[in-house]
Amino acid sequence: MRQVRRQMMRALGAMALGAGALAAQAPTPVKVESFTLPNGLTVHVVEDHSAQVVAVNVWYDVGSRNERAGRTGFAHLFEHMMFQGSANVQKAEHFQFIERAGGEMNGSTQPDRTNYYEALPSNRLNLALWLEADRMRSLAVTAENLKNQQEAVKEERRLRVDNQPYTGAFIEGMPALFDRTSCFAYSHSIIGSMDDLNAATVADVQAFFDLYYAPNNATLVVTGDVTPATVRRLVTEYFGSIPRGAAVPPAVTCGEGGAAGRVERVADKNATLPAVLTAVRTVPPSHPDHPALELLSTILGSGESSRLNRALVRERRVAAGTQALFNPFGPMRAAGLFGALAIANQGVAADSLAATLADALRQGAEGFTDAELTKAKNSWRASTILGRQTALSLSEAVHYAALYLGSAAAVNTDAARYEAVTVADLQRVARTYLRPDRALTLIISPEAR
Amino acid sequence: MRALRPLVVAVSAATAVALLAPHAGAQGPTRPPAPMPLTPAQFPPFAEVTLPNGLRLLVVPSTKQPVLSVTLALPAGSLHDPAGRSGLAELMAGLLTKGAGARSADEISAAIEGVGGTIGAAAGADFLQVSTTVLVNDRELAFDLLADVVLRPTFPATEVDLLRTQTLSGLALQKSQPSAIASRAFARGLFGEHPYGRSADETSVGAITREEIVTFHSQRMRPAGALLVVAGAVDAAEARRLAERAFGGWTGTAPAAAAARAIPQRTRTEILLVHRPGSVQANLVVGNTTWLPIDTRSYALTLANEVLGGGSDSRLFDILRERKGWTYGAYSSVSRRRGIGSFSATAEVRNAVADSALRELLVQLRRMGAEPMTAEEFDRKKQTLVGRFPLQVETADAVASQVANARLLGLPTDYVQTYRQRLAAVTAAQAQAAARAAIRADAAYIVVVGDATALAKTLAPIAPLTIVDVDGKPVAAADLEVRAGGPAIDASRLVATSDSFSVLVQGQVFGFQASSLVRSDDGWTYTERSQLATIIQQTTTVTFGADLAMRRTEQTGRIQGQEMGVRITYAGGKATGEGQVPGAQGMEPVRFADVAVPAGTIDENLASVVLPYLVWTPDARHTLNVLTSKGAVQPRTYAVTGEESVTIAGAPVVAFKISVSGGEAPAVMWVEKAAPHRLLKIAPVGQPIEFVRVR
The missing domain is CATH 3.30.830.10 (Metalloenzyme, LuxS/M16 peptidase-like)
Structure with missing residues (x-):
């Protein structure tokens, strides 16, 4: 009896939620x-x-x-x-x-x-x-x-x-x-x-x-x-009275090449557990594929319900932790960096973790659902809004728009690019960028002491 | 590593002549501008109501962004952990979101992350808090989940096991962190047997059952005395509707807390030195208990503490770091628990200056109560504290946490509104009086975590000194000293042997170590070969006489592609050596000559050879003097801590578990209980490596 009532309550709750969610919330526009x-x-x-x-x-x-x-x-x-x-x-x-x-x-x-x-x-x-x-x-x-x-x-x-x-x-x-x-x-x-x-x-x-x-x-x-x-x-x-400086040389470019497709082994004297990092080169924030890539990174590796956490930490229990990496050193105007990181559980060898991560990424690049996309958009929206609560964090958002998107006004329009991403976009960017021949993988092992 | 932030850097007294940049031609204002007028700020509005079931509701509305954060705080902190079950409140808090209502752990995380929100719980000393943050459209879900995890957690057995394992890993990690060791020891000394003094350990966390978690939940998670804080884009009426829907049917009062042991009254200053062999730094914590949070002298003490050690613009930082260069930072703080407050000052310093730094800390603590502060520093600090107010109430969340804190500590109802005025009204004389009462250099508890062999002698003249190991067990001062003789080993009983060990890293075989002891003409030769994957290979040969007198040690090998090697010769009670060995920054050259070696001292590598020849009983404790490859003579203490079964070649062998201290890193060894007391296993503490006998 109580069980049934609880189910009904939840159904009612879900309806209320549905009604509220009709109007997706956007960050308060700023002038x-x-x-x-x-x-x-x-x-x-x-x-x-x-x-x-x-x-x-x-x-x-x-x-x-x-x-x-x-x-x-x-x-x-x-x-x-x-x-x-x-x-x-x-x-x-x-x-x-x-x-x-x-x-x-x-x-x-x-x-x-x-x-x-x-x-x-x-x-x-x-x-x-x-x-x-x-x-x-x-x-x-x-x-x-x-x-x-x-x-x-x-x-x-x-x-x-x-x-x-x-x-x-x-x-x-x-x-x-x-x-x-x-x-x-x-x-x-x-x-x-x-x-x-x-x-x-x-x-x-x-x-x-x-x-x-x-x-x-x-x-x-x-x-x-x-x-x-x-x-x-x-x-x-x-x-006003600080003199203008000389013209700054034109922006640097970033040509192709690099260590894509390689697996590097590294010994780490500070680590007590093996870890694996894998990353591919992607595109700058102003590129049309950037929003889909950022949402893909959320689906793969942000939070306990992400694909990587479910696969590596909770189901196969090979990793103590895992997460996606999205421009971890900061955005770049001539490239992007997309990756994933996993730290092994006690007793799991580095190579076995690397193989499992590669497997999870292969599976993780296929079969996206509407529910996952909605979750990723909600997550992006929430973190964007939560990230503008103080004057300082808002000033960073305005700078980001001005430098990486080309105009301060983009602080109000960037959200539309994320809202427009489709499941097909996710699939396309996953297949385009998330390929083993584009990836650099670092297998980090504790250096025996 | 998203961004590298600048370190605040040492200031030298010298003022260099600035080479001004070319675009400095035109001048701007040369003095900092005076403050512009500021409309007197009011504490932001909030609403409070108590629901019929006793739950207090606090609402801080803000329409700035469409976000909502909700926190439920209950008097269910670790203060209520039963004796022998420290860590229960924290474990229960962690499990609340790992299955509740009809949702599994995965379903809870999927539901909250699906809307871009967060939910989590943590236990402090007095209170347990459960918090969730969402976009305001998702408020119904947030309250649903919050009610489920608070009222209807399911505590699945698999999740209990998983979190227990993670907690134990965390505790093991803490033992390798000097600051964590120091704060546990400090709380223990300050609060004694009172629950504030207890910390979770392997035994208590290992003993907690699922049933105890369920009982703790049903007794302690009750609305009477709980505070629900709602901050963000809802008004008071909507917050009340949500709160009543989620928690209206919740009833009950937690049983009174068990009578706690009294907090010790300290009448003299004393030092607890926690021996962490090989530590190059000493972590210092000095402090004492103060008074209840409602004590009105707290405003004056806040100011005095800020002058003494608040941030990098204070006396401790200026003196210990900027002037003396003894430390990277030195700070003080006051903290408030519901039952009692405390004061503490901390610094991490090099071993060589630990005594000077501790003396200086005590001088500065004493000075706070003994001398008036200068008007300049007092006013400056008051300005800093009062001026910080706008940033402290910038977001609804920040406002909510300040009000909640005041309510939970039982402070007066107008506390948050009048805080700045009361702080501004404090006089320098009141601050000094508060410091005299609450900053007690004459009755301080001092914890020093560091290498006792380097620190014990210099610290002992400062105050009465007790030495313990990282587990809190007493260390006899004698164990730290090199004594002539060492334990009697009957060298005539030595027999030729060969042994083989597997080297395991996280349970995987990574390499081997093979050794042999063979008779030479008039003595013995011990040879040991080690190989760890491709990382380390090393061969050691030690020759010694029939009377165990050392003659020569030779070690060669490669570590990570770098050559290492040492050659030591012994003559006339002295050792001379040369080579290069691994150090903190890669290979380091060593060279020593005529180091005095007391009789009975053995080469470091021989310890595992002689161990079987010592007398092993359930309470055996032996100290060997060893010469290290760097030319230091060190005492190594081997103490039996219990009996355990060790699996060797698939068969169980009963062993004495022995803790080894005095070396660069503590270790545990297992020696067969029965003669001939073979060495079965070695595991350095806090490292994933083990040496296990092959047969």
């Missing part, structure tokens, strides 16, 4: 106001008074893809230099000013961009803009700061790469998917090699700053409790 200073600095402003918070977020159009052979890791090393002081800001003061204002700040480096941001009470908008302008104008490029940061980055490498399981194999191994000659841009790691980090000179840093850290190579996004008029006035006051 972006844009302007460009005479020196080339592009500014996008989103006004939102729901909290007394503002995010100031500068993206420079430079990343590890702009590095040359012998200077890998330079973009990230440079990011550290940006916290070492400028004409009117002493070392460590940037951080102190923001913390004392009750805010947060940081920076990060990806293949195609380097960002610097502050999130703080909205009445300190002027402080964040002043700090960003001061370092864009007058970074303290000194031998002492460089030496200091070379050591800091090497320490970071030891702590986060050389002392962690899988990370080294992953960040050094995966870029081999791209050819070192025709696509040097993406064929090396962001953190770079110790030798290259040691080789950087003050002249390198100065030249890098002069070329890439000019207003005409930067985009500023301000989101939150501000008015566009106030932002325009303050940005003009602080950034």
Whole structure:
């Protein structure tokens, strides 16, 4: 009796759900106001008074893809230099000013961009803009700061790469998917090699700053409790007199080649369990296949109900964990990276895990259902909406649209590309890109100690 | 590795002359602008109501994005774990989403992930929380699932086993992490036999039955005292409708918590040194219990703590890291449990400066109560704490968690609304008085996790010192010292043997180790060959006299394609050696000359040869002095911890299980219980490798 009632309740619940789900929810549209200073600095402003918070977020159009052979890791090393002081800001003061204002700040480096941001009470908008302008104008490029940061980055490498399981194999191994000659841009790691980090000179840093850290190579996004008029006035006051820099060389291209079709074996001294990573080269975010590929990656490897988790963790129990990888180092404007990762259970050999993963990926590339597609779209929609709840995360979304999709306005239109994906699209992209002859596979085994 | 973030970097006092960039010609403002006016912020509105069954409902509406998060918090934390069953609340929490109502674990994950949502549960010390986040259109499903997992979990036996296995793996991993070792030991010392002091371990997690999980659920998961928090794009009326539909029929009150043992009153400072052999760093934790969360001195203490060790703009960071360069970071914090609060300060430091760093920490703790803070640092920190408010209430979720926290801790009803004003009203004198009462350098509990052979002597003068191993068992100071003699081994009983071991990595055969002991003219030659896949191959030869006096050791091999090798000669009680051996950064050269070797010391490689000749009883404990390939003389302690059956060549053999400490990594060995006490198996702790006798 109780069982029957429960079934009925559930049926009613499902109906209610069906009614609610008729109108698929989209991210709340945002109004972006844009302007460009005479020196080339592009500014996008989103006004939102729901909290007394503002995010100031500068993206420079430079990343590890702009590095040359012998200077890998330079973009990230440079990011550290940006916290070492400028004409009117002493070392460590940037951080102190923001913390004392009750805010947060940081920076990060990806293949195609380097960002610097502050999130703080909205009445300190002027402080964040002043700090960003001061370092864009007058970074303290000194031998002492460089030496200091070379050591800091090497320490970071030891702590986060050389002392962690899988990370080294992953960040050094995966870029081999791209050819070192025709696509040097993406064929090396962001953190770079110790030798290259040691080789950087003050002249390198100065030249890098002069070329890439000019207003005409930067985009500023301000989101939150501000008015566009106030932002325009303050940005003009602080950034207006920074001279335009030289024209930046044309964007790098990424030719074919690389280690596709190869299986590499790697010993990892930090790992206690074997792991397998496999990845294929795909397309940039602006490419029509990108949304279908992203949804495919959700179906394969995002969450406990994903195809890979069901096959490897719950049914065959060969893996302790598995997930899909989608542009794990950050989006790229000349390529894409799609992959999967599995970590073995105790007692499972690396080769057996690799074979099972390959099998699951083969099966995973066929037979998509409407229900799976709906789930993936729901998941994309939810994570997009949840990812815009703070001023800072919204500023990142506006930057993403502007840099990778070609216009800040795409922050409102990108969702339609995902909603339009069909089961046939999933099947087509899976067959086109997810092929063993396109894949680089890394089999990572614990190095016996 | 999505993004590499900059490390906050050491500041040197020297100010370098900036080489200004060419585009620096035009000047901008040279001073930071003054704050612009800010409309006084109010704490965002929220609604509270108590349902007829005693469940309290808290609603924080926000229309910013169409999202909804729902959290149910109940007084069912690990505080309520029965004695000997630590980990029960956490295990039960993890199982709630692994089968509930008519859904299996897979069906629950498919349902929530199908709408792009999440659901999960976790147990803290006082409370257990179950949370779900969805787009607001999926609110009915979210409440359905939440009600199912809270009210109708099925606890399938297979899921219990799976989660128990995962929990045990997690516990094993924690023993390799010094910070986890330190926090367990600290809680134990601070709270003693009170449930706040207990942590789950292999025994307690292994003992928990499905029946106990079911009982814990039916007793503890009750609406009286529970708080349901709804934040996001619904109004109070809709939230109430959803809550009543899901939880209206839920009834009952949990039984009163079992009377807890009293929390120890500490009257002097003492140190617990957790011996982690080979550790190159020492993890320091210093702290004490404070007071109940409702104590009004908490505002002043929050400020004092911020001055002392809040972030990288505080005294501890500035002194221990920036000025002394002893550590990567040093911080302090105050935490609030419903039953009692605590204060702690932490730092990870190199062994060589551990005593200096600990003394300095204590000096700084004492200074907080003894000296007034400067107006500059006090005002600056107050500004930071008060100024942080807008970011702390930016999202409905953040608002909800602050209100919920205040309610769960039993703080006054206007706590969240008046928090900033009360913080702003604190004077420097009040902060100092609070620090004097709550930051107790004179009655602190200190945990140091590190290599006791390197630390015991330097730490002992600071405060009374107790040494334990990572399992909390006492370590005698004598075990850490190299003593002449060592145990009596009757060398005349040595017999020629040859042995063979399989090397297993996660249960798979990866290689072998074969050894032989043969008589030479007037002594013995021990030879050992090891091969691990293609990764390691190594041959060791040790020659020694009939009286066990070492003569010569030679080791050659390749590790990962790199040559390794050591040659050691012994003469006149001294050892001299040279070669290259694996170290933290690849191969490292070693060279030592005339290292004093106390009589009875044996080569490190010979330990497994002499073990069978020691006296093995259920409580045997032996310490051998060994010379390592790096030229260090170290005591190795072999202590029987129990009896176990080991399978050798398909047949069970009764063995003494022996814990080995004092080397670079702890290990476990199994020696046959019956004479001739053959060595059966060796397993380094925390590594997936085992050496198992072949026959």
